[in-house]
Amino acid sequence: MPAQLIALDWGTSSLRAYKLGPGGQVLEQRSLASGIMHLPSEPRLIAGVHCSDGFELAFDSACGDWLEAQPHLPVIACGMVGSAQGWGQAPYRNTPVDVAGLGQALHKVRSLRGVEVHIVPGVIEQVGLPNVMRGEETQVLGVLQSLPAGGELLIGLPGSHSKWVEVVDGCITHFDTFMTGELFAVLSKHSLLGRTQKSAGQFQAEAFDRGVQVARSGDGRRGVLSTLFSARTLGLTAELTAEQQPDYLSGLLIGHELAGLPDRARTTPIILVGAAALCARYQRALARCGFSHVSLAQAASERGLWQLALAAGLTQPAIEA
Amino acid sequence: MPAQLIALDWGTSSLRAYKLGPGGQVLEQRSLASGIMHLPSEPRLIAGVHCSDGFELAFDSACGDWLEAQPHLPVIACGMVGSAQGWGQAPYRNTPVDVAGLGQALHKVRSLRGVEVHIVPGVIEQVGLPNVMRGEETQVLGVLQSLPAGGELLIGLPGSHSKWVEVVDGCITHFDTFMTGELFAVLSKHSLLGRTQKSAGQFQAEAFDRGVQVARSGDGRRGVLSTLFSARTLGLTAELTAEQQPDYLSGLLIGHELAGLPDRARTTPIILVGAAALCARYQRALARCGFSHVSLAQAASERGLWQLALAAGLTQPAIEA
CATH class of the missing domain: 3.30.420.310 (2-keto-3-deoxy-galactonokinase, C-terminal domain)
Incomplete structure (x- = not known):
């Protein structure tokens, strides 16, 4: 089955890559230790060019072969890859934020292969103590996809830095x-x-x-x-x-x-x-x-990335038979 | 001026030694890095005996020469030296504890020189979550010496593990x-x-x-x-x-x-x-x-140690001229 999208959840300590097919179904997935603080450093040839850039090397390891097979696959990425220490800085969006609308604000980085990597912006809250997220906004959208629209909920994302995100009618209104x-x-x-x-x-x-x-x-x-x-x-x-x-x-x-x-x-x-x-x-x-x-x-990142790619016009929804 | 007492404040990371004269005045003091988790390990002769025991070695470095000069000086010590990982375990006393009375509960360890080291017990609180101190009880007594007797106060001892000690009429009633x-x-x-x-x-x-x-x-x-x-x-x-x-x-x-x-x-x-x-x-x-x-x-440890030695009869108060 041909793929429609490459989706990357690229954080500080790991990089998860998804090859998504029609309707966002996961055709293949990989997990690499190449988070933005643990990038590879061994130079090698990529698309005929001698390369020592850690982001390019990690990107190539994650999905170079997928792009060899389908060179025009669109690519979307979320997480710390969009931070000041990342591959390209996707400026934060202020709360309240309509998460589905983040698909209109993707930041583009062109890779050595000529493919554009579309990076999802993070979210910042500046009411009271500032607070930031990168990657969780995409997971929030992924969660919302499986729920009836509207209403209030609290999404907890436990981890090294746990986030608790308040969502009202599809908007992130506050988080800690x-x-x-x-x-x-x-x-x-x-x-x-x-x-x-x-x-x-x-x-x-x-x-x-x-x-x-x-x-x-x-x-x-x-x-x-x-x-x-x-x-x-x-x-x-x-x-x-x-x-x-x-x-x-x-x-x-x-x-x-x-x-x-x-x-x-x-x-x-x-x-x-x-x-x-x-x-x-x-x-x-x-x-x-x-x-x-x-x-x-479950599967919040890949679902969120699929939805953002749809919103950005990078891919198309599945057509009902 | 002849000394009357050797007082040791012997914690996890450091060992402070005081040679005290009449009335508890400090004649000399030393600070060593030989806390009970950082004891010396180089064997040497102590009192004619080949010694590799870390406590003996540290003790000798701290005050061996003072004991050479005055072999019958009494020795008192407080702090983690009295813990299960210390030189000799001085069992905890339960709150509420009359700190001046701790002088009646010293635990003795005999050193290679034949000198007895009198170790002050720590304090444990077992109401609610258990809490322990070793050394701070002595500082509390040192503080109380400079104040009018009676009344309530809160003694704060900031550090790696800050203690806040509630004292009522000379007794530790609670601490965090x-x-x-x-x-x-x-x-x-x-x-x-x-x-x-x-x-x-x-x-x-x-x-x-x-x-x-x-x-x-x-x-x-x-x-x-x-x-x-x-x-x-x-x-x-x-x-x-x-x-x-x-x-x-x-x-x-x-x-x-x-x-x-x-x-x-x-x-x-x-x-x-x-x-x-x-x-x-x-x-x-x-x-x-x-x-x-x-x-x-100021000088709470050495004052407290002096008071406990007085209470234990290890030394005598200064005689008014």
């Missing part, structure tokens, strides 16, 4: 970022807390739930700077084993993140998007914190 | 630990936030104050996991220079720590103990957060 995943990683690797942790091999549900509960408790109101030390002291008092400490810390941090959501989140439908194991943790913690309307969405 | 200093260090060294930071060479007061203000603001109520990202985004929007980012982060974290203090702290006298530059930051942040009764204490 929580550095939960990165904090978990640096504390586990580089702080005192990591010294007594051992990997358990499997999810320690009781320890995780306890962490969530502590974050919600009166102790939790002093803030995470205070409750963090309990990951150490509960070990000293033999209430947590070394194997339980990582999931306790995970539950504690996720619990504090959820405590930072606005009150109205309790009555708004919540949709989680992200890695399955991480979304399962958030779903569990949300249930324990009394958030009742929670569901999961 | 905030991992503020360690979090600042690991975020600056190992997270995304560190990548755009530059050292300014001098204190960036405006950026620090802004961090404190954000922690106190409506944005701050979402918690530090959320506001942390502003250390990045305020750089993206050119509201913070690279040189301002470290002190912004410092103010932000300290501000969140202070937001975790109990409401009654606003009307309780507060005394800060610790490194001068760090205490100055806390004093500034406290003033901006509306804490009005704040003062500083």
Whole structure:
């Protein structure tokens, strides 16, 4: 089946490439470690030219063969590839932002093969503390495609820098970022807390739930700077084993993140998007914190990229037989 | 002038040794990097014995010559040296604890020279989340010595793991630990936030104050996991220079720590103990957060150790002429 679009989800640490067919169906997909902070550096020939540019090299590895086979395939990309450190800077769009309309604002970079890569702009919120996203706006659009139009919802995108995005009638009206995943990683690797942790091999549900509960408790109101030390002291008092400490810390941090959501989140439908194991943790913690309307969405990036390509006229919708 | 006591403040990363004379006056003091996690390992002769024990080696470097000159000087030590990873484990005392009474509970370790090292027990709180201190209890006693007896106060000991200790009539009734200093260090060294930071060479007061203000603001109520990202985004929007980012982060974290203090702290006298530059930051942040009764204490460890040695009968008070 001939492809209609190459869609790239190109972040800081990874690059996922999709070859999409009629209606946006995924014909083939690849995952590379060539995020914009981990680009390849070994020079090689691309389209007959000696090339040492990391973006070109990664792009060629991701989809060079697809373009050999179909040289006129349109290409769209979202994520940090559009940042100041990226391949080409796609300026941020201010909130409130109609996500479907981002297809009208793609930024073009011409690759060595002569193909234009269309980069989706990120979104910035400048009311109060500034906040930015790159890539999540596309996932939001992908989520919206599978839902009835209109209404309010809260989309949670857990990760190194978790985003919580408020959507009203297809517009991103507000979002927050929580550095939960990165904090978990640096504390586990580089702080005192990591010294007594051992990997358990499997999810320690009781320890995780306890962490969530502590974050919600009166102790939790002093803030995470205070409750963090309990990951150490509960070990000293033999209430947590070394194997339980990582999931306790995970539950504690996720619990504090959820405590930072606005009150109205309790009555708004919540949709989680992200890695399955991480979304399962958030779903569990949300249930324990009394958030009742929670569901999961899949394949949000590739669906969003397809929709943006349609909006930009880069590809055509499937024609009903 | 003959010495009366050797007093050691022996923590995780450093060892401070004091030779104290009549009335606890400091005759000589030394600072070594031989904290219990950084002990020396080069074997050598101590008191005619070939020795490779890190505690013995560090102890000998700290005060071996003082003991050569006066072999019967009593020795007292506080800090992590009394932990499970220390030289000898001095079991924790439960809150509420009369700090002056800790002198009755010293744990003895006999050194190679035959000298007994008297180790001060730490304090544990087991109401709610467990909390522990080792060394700070001695500083608290040192602070109390310079004050009229009785009454309530809050003693702040900023550091890697800041302690806030509530004292009522000479007893530690409650305390909290905030991992503020360690979090600042690991975020600056190992997270995304560190990548755009530059050292300014001098204190960036405006950026620090802004961090404190954000922690106190409506944005701050979402918690530090959320506001942390502003250390990045305020750089993206050119509201913070690279040189301002470290002190912004410092103010932000300290501000969140202070937001975790109990409401009654606003009307309780507060005394800060610790490194001068760090205490100055806390004093500034406290003033901006509306804490009005704040003062500083000096030489708390050596004063506390002297008092505990008196209480234990290891030394005698100065005799009035």
